Amino acid sequence: MDYTLREMMAVVAAREIRDGEIVFCGTGISMLAAMAAKHISAPRSVIFFETGAIDSRLEEIPLAVADSRVMYHTALNGGLADAFATMQNRFTGSRVVGILGAAQIDPYGNLNSTVIGDYDRPQRRFSGSGGACDVASFVGRTIIFMRQVKGRFVEKLDYLTSPGYLDGRDGRRRAGLRPGGPELVVTDKAVFRFDEKTKRMYLAGYYPGIAMDEILETVDFDLDYNQAVPIPAPTGKELLILREKCDPQGLIR
C-alpha cells in the first residue's frame, strides 16, 4: 500500500465535495481534504474558516484555523461573527458543506467532542465544541472524520456536542433545527452514510485491504453492512496532489 490511511481519508472526503460549494474546514485532515478537493473535483469550491478567512491561498498547510496561513490572499479577512453568520444565513448557509471530527459518534451522526464520562468530572476531557456545534446546526450538509477504533462508534454519546439527526427521522425538525445533517462519515477503514428515511448510519464502503470484521468490531451499535462496496484507493494523481500541492512538508500525513 503506497499511501497512508490519512491520505485515503482525505481523498475520500475530497471526492465528495461539489464544485462551487463553500467548504467549512477545521484543522488537520479536514483542511487537507478541502485543499485537495479544489484540485480534484471542485475547482470553484471555497475554503472557509470559522475564524473569518474566506478562500485563503493556502501555500502552506495551516496547523490551526487561526494560523496566519489562512489569512493570506483571502477574499476577505473577517472575524468569528461574520463567519458564523454566513453559515446561519438562510441563503449562504445552505451552500456550505462542513467537515467535522469528533471523539464519539452515535448511530444518527450526533457527535461528542467534549467529554468521555461524566460532564462535571470527566474521565477524559476534550477540546469542546469550538465551532462544531454551530456548523452542525447551520449548514446544508456535513462530512465527518472519525477514527475507526473501539469506543468511538457508540449507541449513546457521553455528551452530545454537535447535532446530527438527533434521534433520527425528522429529529432535527422536531428540535427546531434546519435540514442538513451528516451525509458521510469517513474513517481510516471505511465510509458510512445515513438511511434516507430513518437517518440511521449504515456501512457504505470499505477500503482496500480492510476486512469487514475490523470495521464491525469497533462499532458498538447495530449496523447495516449489506450495502457496503469497496472504495477505490487514491489514484496516483490524487496522491500527487496531496503530497505536492497540499502538504509537501508532510505535517498532516
Added chain:
Amino acid sequence: MDYTLREMMAVVAAREIRDGEIVFCGTGISMLAAMAAKHISAPRSVIFFETGAIDSRLEEIPLAVADSRVMYHTALNGGLADAFATMQNRFTGSRVVGILGAAQIDPYGNLNSTVIGDYDRPQRRFSGSGGACDVASFVGRTIIFMRQVKGRFVEKLDYLTSPGYLDGRDGRRRAGLRPGGPELVVTDKAVFRFDEKTKRMYLAGYYPGIAMDEILETVDFDLDYNQAVPIPAPTGKELLILREKCDPQGLIR
C-alpha cells in the same frame, strides 16, 4: 445685534458640552454646536455620527451625517451598527451627549419628528426618527434644539418619536429605559431645563432682547418661568470660532 439667532443657539449648546464627552450630532446646527464646543469648552470632546464616523476632521461643514466630509481623518469609519452599539453599550453610552432636534416637544422633553396630525394620514409628514429615538433611548443626556414658534411646545405630542422623561418623574425607569433624558432645550429665544424631581420643563433663561411674552405665547403648556435668567450673548471669540473655524461658507448660519 451682531449675531444671528442660530449662532446664539449654537454657542449656548456648545457651552454645555463637557470636555471628554462623546458628542452625537445630527445635521445642521447641532453639528455647528459640536464643532464650536471643541474650540470653546471641550477640546477633547469627540464628534460622533450615527453613520459610524468617529472624531472626524471637519474641514468643511457636512450637510448631512453621511456627507463624505465626516469620513475624513477619523479615528474609525464604521457603520450604523457600530455607532448605535457604542451608544447602547453600557460603558460608552453613558459618556455620550446627544444633540437632537424635533418638530414638537412636550413638557417632559419627549420629541416628535414624525407627523403632525394623524399618523396614518398626517397633515404634515416629517422625516421620522432616523437615529433620534435610539439616541434618546440610550445616551447619558441630550441637548435639544427647537424653534420657538407656536405649535412646537405642546401639551401632548401628535407622535412620540423619541423618549424624553415620558410622563415625568421616574417615567423612563418604568418604561424600561435607562437613566438619561434631556438636560437642556435650546431655542432661538430661550433655554429650558427640567425639574430634578418632576422632570417637567421650566424656563431657565432668555436671550438678550427677547421679551418674556415672546417666549410664553409660544408654549402651549403651563411653564414655570420664575427661575429664568438672562443668557449672555455670544462673545466675540465665540463668534469668530463659529464663523471662521466652523462654518466659513455660512452654510448653516
Added chain:
Amino acid sequence: MSDPDKCMTMAEAVGRFIKPGCHLSIGGFTLNRNPMAAVYEIIRQRIDNLHLYAHSNGQGVDELIGAGCVRAIEIAYGGTGRFAPTCIRFRRAVESGQIHFEDYSNYHMTLRFMAGAMGVPFLPTVSGLGTDIIRKWGFSPEFREAESRLPREKLLVIDNPFRRQDDDPPKVVLLPAINPDVTILHVQKASHRGTVRISGLTFADVEQARAARHLIVSCEELVEEDDLRREPDGNQLPFFQVDAVVLQPYGAYPTACYGCYDYDPEYLNRYRQLAGDDDTFQDYLDEYVYGVENHEQLCRLVGPDRLRQIKAVKPQGYAAGLDRR
C-alpha cells in the same frame, strides 16, 4: 478564480433580478453612495409595487417613490440632509395616502437587516421603549395578513428573561428580521467575480447585502480580484454573495461617492424645487430619467463641467471648496 464573470449592464441586472412587487433595499445613506444608476433604471423599466426597506436611504428612496415604483415602505428616516430635511416625494406620498408606510428608528432597521444577515428571526434592543414607534403600527392588520412575507407583528416588547441586577434592562424590544429579495449597493471597487471593497463609511450596506437573496453591486471601478486580495482586510463582501456586478462610473450621482466625487448641490437643489410640485416633478422625470437611455447619458446631460466640479480631491475624499449653497 474560474467563477463565471458576473458583469453585466445595469439594464440587464435590473431586468433580471428586480420584478414588480419585489422586496428591495438599497445601500447608501441620505446623499451618499445611493445606487442611483440602479434607481433610475428601475424607474425607466417602470417596475412597480416595490416593497422597500429603508433606514435613511434618502435620495434613492425619494425618487423611487416619486416615480410611482413603491407600494409600501418600512423606513426610519425620509430626508436628504440639508437639501431636503424631509424627502419631498416621500412626504407627499404619505400625506396623500399613496403608499403604505411603517416607521422604525435607524437602529431598528439596522438590527432588522443584521438579523436577516445573521439568519436569526429577530434581534433585541432597548431603543424605543415608551414611544409611538412601538405603539403605532403603520401597516394595517389586513395588509400584514395579505403580505405573507411580513411578520405578523411590527415588533414585540418582552420582559428581559436574564434580568438579575437592578440595572439590567427590565424589557427589550425584539425587531423582526428582513430578508429582501434584492439589495443594490453602489461601491468604489469590485472585481468581476464580485468581491467588494467599500471606502469610507459602510453605513448598513454590508448588513443589507448579506440579508438579501440576491445582490446587485455597481462600482466605480472594476478591478482585478488579485488587486483586492493584496489587502483583503479592506474588503467587505466575498464574491459568493454577489449575483451581478455592474461597472457604473458615477453610479451614485447625484449623491456622493467618497473618494471619487461629491454630491452635486446644483442637481439636488434643482430636484428639491422640481419635486415640490407634481407637474414639475413629472417634467424632471421626463428630462432626467425617462429622457435618457442610461446613466452614462444622464452624466452627459449634466455635462463634464459639473462632474469636474464635484470630483473628489485627495486626501479629503470630497470636492474641497465646492460651492454647496
Added chain:
Amino acid sequence: MSDPDKCMTMAEAVGRFIKPGCHLSIGGFTLNRNPMAAVYEIIRQRIDNLHLYAHSNGQGVDELIGAGCVRAIEIAYGGTGRFAPTCIRFRRAVESGQIHFEDYSNYHMTLRFMAGAMGVPFLPTVSGLGTDIIRKWGFSPEFREAESRLPREKLLVIDNPFRRQDDDPPKVVLLPAINPDVTILHVQKASHRGTVRISGLTFADVEQARAARHLIVSCEELVEEDDLRREPDGNQLPFFQVDAVVLQPYGAYPTACYGCYDYDPEYLNRYRQLAGDDDTFQDYLDEYVYGVENHEQLCRLVGPDRLRQIKAVKPQGYAAGLDRR
C-alpha cells in the same frame, strides 16, 4: 489630540486593571495573537481567582489555568491546533476538578461578547438546539447564586415569537451577554491615544474589547495617531474605548502575530511536553515565566535566532518555509 497618553508598561497595566477575582477575557485565537506578554505578567503577579470568558483563546487560556490563576471558565474550545488538540493544563484542571467550567460553542461565545458590546442582555441563535450544550450546565446553581454577576440561566430556549412561515425557525436559543471587567488584546498597531489597527483576521477581538469595562491593548508598534487616521477604514477601535496601551514587541509570542511573526513551533512543542506533567510544568513556569522579569527577558531567553526564524515575510505575513514539525 490632547488626550492623556495611555502608554504604560505591562506590569503597570496588569497591576492597575486586573484584580484577583476579576472577570477577564483575552483576544486572539488558539495560536495567534494571544496577549501572551499580559498572560505571563498576570502569572508573575500571581493574580488568582480569575473568571475567564473564552471562545478558542488557546495558549493564553491554558497557561493561565496551568499557573493557577483561574477559578472558573466559560469556554467553547480548549485547544491549540495541532500543538495541543486539547489544551493540556485545561484538560488536567477539568479532569481533576480544579476549576469550575461551562461549555458553549464558539458562536455562542461570540454572540455573548457581541451582546455585551451592543449593550443588550442577550442575542439569539439557532445553534445548539437538541444538544447537551443546552441541556447540561457546567456551573452549579449554588455557584451561580453566589456569583451575582452571572446570569441565573446558562441560556434559554424560547419559541420564535415571529414565526409565520413553515421554514421560519420554531425556536431560538438566547445567549446572555458578557461584560468582562477587563479585556486584553494584542494587536499590530496602536497610537498613544489608543486607536487600534488589527491586520488579518480580527477573530472576536473587537466584540471582546467593546464588551469590557476596561481594555488593555498591547501592540507590536506604537504609531502616530495621524498615521492611523490616514486610512481610518483599517482601524477597529477608537481611542475612547482603550484604557491602557502597552508597547510590547513580540507581545503575542509564542503565538503568532500576522504580518509580524509566526508561532514558535519549538516553544509550543516543548510546552506540550512540559505541560503534560505537574512537576515539569512547574519547571516550565519557573524557567520561562517566574524566571524572567518581563516579556523582553523571555524573548532574550529564547534568543534572537529563534525570533529570526519565525519572522514573517511579505507578502505572506507568516514565516514561509518555517520548520513546523
